[in-house]
Amino acid sequence: MATGEVHVRPPDGVRSSSGTGTRRGPSDVSQEAATASLLAEVRACRLCADQLPLGPRPVLQLDPRARILVAGQAPGRKAHASGIPFSDASGDRLRDWMGLTAEQFYDPALVAILPMGLCFPGTGSAGDLPPRPECAAHWRERLLAQLPALRLTLVIGRHAMDWHLSRSRSSVTALVQSWRAHGPHHMPLPHPSPRNNRWLQRNPWFALELLPALRERVRQACAKAP
């Protein structure tokens, strides 16, 4: 059992907007204060601590300036250890899918990272356990409310699809395959884990059709507003 340290490490949404060089108005300052206050609450969360084998350690990236939301499942063991979301092979693949460098991916003014469960849930016989259900129920609406500038949400895996897309009995494959039906602001994706290598081999349309469209949507979302 870990010490129970709760750590939302940089890069996260606590960094000041002053680094952008843009002038901030009163509403920006109050939004940043609201986000910082919420992050402090999240850091202190112990709601399901007795269900977490390594203890609470929320791993997320949140900043009201973010244009892209990565809505994933839950931090894995490596992300729990480092405190950095997607600091593993899944993250390398996801950045490649998005066409972003690590520097861009970890720029909170561009990308917010909010898994459905904020802490590592443990490992079962078939890989990591599902995100703790009480986490999204307790935190997600409030966290999403801190993201007024979002242009694109990457909806990764079953649990995020159940929340962000219409609850559907469709399989993950069917939901990803119907990516055009979810509009320009949502892109359903399989988990980028190496465990899905076989899925990627079986579904060549994903690399041929979806990934070029994803990279273009990411590029547009990152572009400065006219």
Ligand code: SF4
């Ligand atoms: S998983 Fe979510 S609800 Fe559970 S302790 Fe971590 S932040 Fe709190």
